[in-house]
Amino acid sequence: RIRGTEPGAPSLALVGHLDVVPVHEAGWSRDPFAAEIVDGEIWGRGALDMLCLTASYAAVTRAIATGSFRPRGDLVFAAVADEEAGSGLGVE
DSSP: OBOOSSTTSOOEEEEEEOOOOOOOGGGOSSOTTSOEEETTEEESTTTTSSHHHHHHHHHHHHHHHHSSOOOSSOEEEEEESOGGGTSTTTTO
16 A cells, blocks of 8 residues: 555555466366467466456556655555455455
């Protein structure tokens, strides 16, 4: 959490997840752990997930935390680990 400069101003939460879908191999047409490149795309567990967005949230939060800019409201970065399991143990 980076505290804002104006008490009562709206906060912004950047919420991303760290987990990937469970592996039920019968549901995969390729090895989920192989990271095969097929027609210029990577096939594998987590390859098409939003983890790059979570990393971007972390990078932006760090840049603001170490820089001179301060937002009016609080900036909150949260990385959770149960989005693929319904969010009942993390975000909730």
